[in-house]
Amino acid sequence: MKSDIRMCSAWRDAHDRPVYTLSDSCPDCGADAVNSAPAPFNPGDPHGEYRRALKRRNR
Numbered sequence: 001m002k003s004d005i006r007m008c009s010a011w012r013d014a015h016d017r018p019v020y021t022l023s024d025s026c027p028d029c030g031a032d033a034v035n036s037a038p039a040p041f042n043p044g045d046p047h048g049e050y051r052r053a054l055k056r057r058n059r
C-alpha cells in the first residue's frame with residue numbers, strides 16, 4: 001500500500017527538520033506539501049549541497 005504522507009517542500013527554509021503532513025500544504029508554514037517518496041532534496045545532488053551551503057552562510 002502506498003503512503004499518502006507528504007512533506008513540506010520548504011522545510012529546509014522554514015523548519016529545522018522535515019515536516020510531514022497528510023494535507024496538500026504544510027500546516028506550519030503553508031508551503032506546498034509534496035510526496036515524500038521522490039525526495040526534492042537529493043543528498044547526492046550537488047546543487048542541493050550548494051543550496052545548503054548558501055543557506056548556512058545566510059544565517
Ligand SMILES: [Zn+2]
Nearest residue numbers: 008014026029
Ligand atoms: Zn512547512
